[in-house]
Amino acid sequence: MSGGVGPTVSDIRLTKEEEAAEGKGHLKSQKQSTRRGFLSFRQLNALAIIVVFSASGMVGIADLAFTVxxxxxxxxxxxxxFPLLGSSPDPPVFGQSNKTLNLYVSFAAVIGLFLPIAYIFEGILEGDKEGIKAAAPHVFLLASQVFMEGLTFSAGLSLPIRAFVPVFYNSMRIFTLFDWLKSEIEKVGEGSGGSxxxxxxxxxxxVANLxxxxxxxxxxxLPVYLPLALKKYYGYKEKI
Structure with missing residues (x-):
């Protein structure tokens, strides 16, 4: 899962696949096209979260409308x-696997999805309706972001579009995180929000998520990933 930190794991992994397939000519292009035609396991998980949260009524109509x-x-x-400027997809921002970036992505997944989902499930058991209501929009929008990031990559959209998705969703989720924090601060103890x-x-x-x-x-x-994505996109355009 990218976790919405900008450069997706799919972008990083693409370079490894290209290197492994180097020199295979048309077979390489055929494999890339086939791979882009299917949803990844990460996207399917995100889609499952979206469907469950939507069907359970945990998120409001505004968040659903925003996603659509x-x-x-x-x-x-x-x-x-930002149309695609060539017959092949734009090169990723980070061309080689980065261990620090991978750790950053993993941390984003834990703090942004796994722990809040566990918090929501515990809230169902303890009857903390206010806590569930406050945390659910962030989880829903982050799952939507992960799905959209994978979709833009699978569809072969341009690099600025792939960079726009995490910026767009991250900006929206900050407002939901402020609401979540406000809801938690207003709790006075056991009885209002569980134990x-x-x-x-x-x-x-x-607080950690915010x-x-x-x-x-x-x-x-904003200061690193988006400028690099635009630079690669317009730099590629100048060479055509």
Missing amino acids: LSLIYVFFLSKVA VRRVYFGRALA GFWCFNLFGFL
């Missing part, structure tokens, strides 16, 4: 503003 409209808007931008332990854990998890995703947006995506 973002899908339409992304493909609109891919045709009007006292759950109240403190919920506050710590909300801090991490603010850094991800303002410290990585």
Whole structure:
């Protein structure tokens, strides 16, 4: 799972596959086309979260509408503003596997998805309706982001579009994280949000997510990843 930190694991892994398939000519192109035609296991997991949260009524109509409209808007931008400039997909921003980046992605998955999902499931058992209601939008939008990142890669969209998705969704999720933190702070203890332990854990998890995703947006995506993606895109355009 990319976790929405900008450069997806799929982008990194693509380079390894290209190197392994180097020199195979048309067979390589055929394999790439086949691979892009299917949803990955990561995307299927994200899609399952989206369906479950939507069907259970954990997320509001505004978040559902945002996800649907973002899908339409992304493909609109891919045709009007940032079309694919060649017959082959744009090269990834980071051409080689990076262990630090992989650890960063894994940490994003744990703090952004796995722990909040566990928190929500525990809330179902303890009857913490307010905690579930506050945390669910972030999890839903992050799962939607992961699915969209994989979809833009599988569809072979341009690099700026692939960079736009995490920036777009990360910006939206910051507002949901503020609401989540506000909800946790307003709890007064056992009875309003489950056990006292759950109240403190919920506050710590909300603060950790808010801090991490603010850094991800303002410290990585906007100043580093997005400029590199645009530079590669327009640099490639100048060579045509």
